[in-house]
Amino acid sequence: MTNQEEFLTRLQREILTEQPEQTKQLKKGIAAKNKRVAELDRLLKKLYENYALEKIPEERFDALSAEYESEQTQLEKAVLDEQRQLDEIQSGEDKIERFMALVERYRDCTEYSDEALRQFVEKVIVHETVKDEDGERSREIEVYLNFIGKFDIPVQPVELSPKEQKRQEALKKRRIHQRNKRAQARQERMNAQLKNESPI
Incomplete structure (x- = not known):
């Protein structure tokens, strides 16, 4: 198939x-x-x-x-x-046929123009950024295609090599460390500001 x-x-x-x-x-x-x-x-x-x-x-x-x-x-x-x-x-069958005709029309394209994208995309909804428990930011983006509406593409988990896993863990630790340093610097600035504002 x-x-x-x-x-x-x-x-x-x-x-x-x-x-x-x-x-x-x-x-x-x-x-x-x-x-x-x-x-x-x-x-x-x-x-x-x-x-x-x-x-x-x-x-x-x-x-x-x-x-x-x-x-x-x-x-x-x-x-x-x-x-x-x-x-x-x-009209669902008709919608599918129209979408597949569009897919067929652009199947062999190597570069897609703005006009080609407009042919496929009805609307895009970008949601607010959210943080997870590790402080990682993510944002949900919904894409609605012409004729068929929202269509979720199945995401298959990516198998990382041991080397890539180590690199990802190091990046995560570095981000956490940087976040902690920024929080500490903020706290120190606030303490200094409070110290300067307190009466002598």
Whole structure:
């Protein structure tokens, strides 16, 4: 299996995995809401007939018709929203095809221009810098691709050679030492400042 086939398989799995259950729930919700809209239509007609035949007072007619019409409007808006979600889910295959066509178009490029990157990247979200317990800073960056949205690339742990492991440990110790020296220098400056400010 080629890298492209593996990538396509993973993309389909991640984008289309939840589709069957979501599609089922949305279709069920749309059907239930449409059924209630039809019921409300019948109730409104019957209510109007009763009002026209003077079987119910005008105040009661006004209150019930306003209630039914309000519910009907809310249901129709909900149906439109759920239908939009359903259409979006069902266009998942199309999105994958469009993205893969883009990949194919730029597959043999050796240099990527800004325009090529804009073709692929929808948006980039850069989160605040955070420190871990060792004082190491890190920052999460989310990349959203056109057509497929956020796509996490699996990160495989890198096996370091013993020499590289020693180098990394030495770097870490050096950073900790430098951080401690800066903290000590800050403390000494603060102590000196306090000493200068204290009355004699």
